[in-house]
Amino acid sequence: MARQRRQNADLARDLLGIPLRQNPNRLRYAVALTGITQSHIGQTTGITSSRLSQLGKGYGPPVRQDEADRIAQFFGVPVNALFPAGRVPSEQVA
Numbered sequence: 001m002a003r004q005r006r007q008n009a010d011l012a013r014d015l016l017g018i019p020l021r022q023n024p025n026r027l028r029y030a031v032a033l034t035g036i037t038q039s040h041i042g043q044t045t046g047i048t049s050s051r052l053s054q055l056g057k058g059y060g061p062p063v064r065q066d067e068a069d070r071i072a073q074f075f076g077v078p079v080n081a082l083f084p085a086g087r088v089p090s091e092q093v094a
Contacts, residue, residue, distance in 0.1 A: 012077040025063065025083045028056035030075050045070040 014033060015026045031038060038052040047067055054060035055067070063071075063083055072079040 011075060012081040015077065015081040025055065025058065027052070027071065027082055030077075030082060031056065034075070041071070041074055045074050047071070 011030065011033060015030055031041070038049045038056070041047070042049045042052055045067075047070060051060070051067075052071075055063050055071075068079045068083045072082055075082065
């Protein structure tokens with residue numbers, strides 16, 4: 001358990017050190033750093049592989065808060081390590 005927390009902390013540190021250029025998030029980098037497939041992430045989070053691909057490339061609709069939460073939980077990192085502040089729209093209250 002302690003080893004897993006250390007690995008998650010290392011991943012979060014590594015992700016936060018990656019500058020954001022044209023891509024609005026670090027999801028693609030997290031996938032590359034961990035070697036985990038989008039298919040596996042999708043099966044675990046309930047987010048389709050095509051949607052994960054869109055998010056990783058910065059295409060399509062912006063990431064929703066629930067998606068960001070599930071993906072961050074999967075990697076064991078804070079949401080802002082993958083999707084920096086201001087890049088995740090707030091939940092709209094009806």
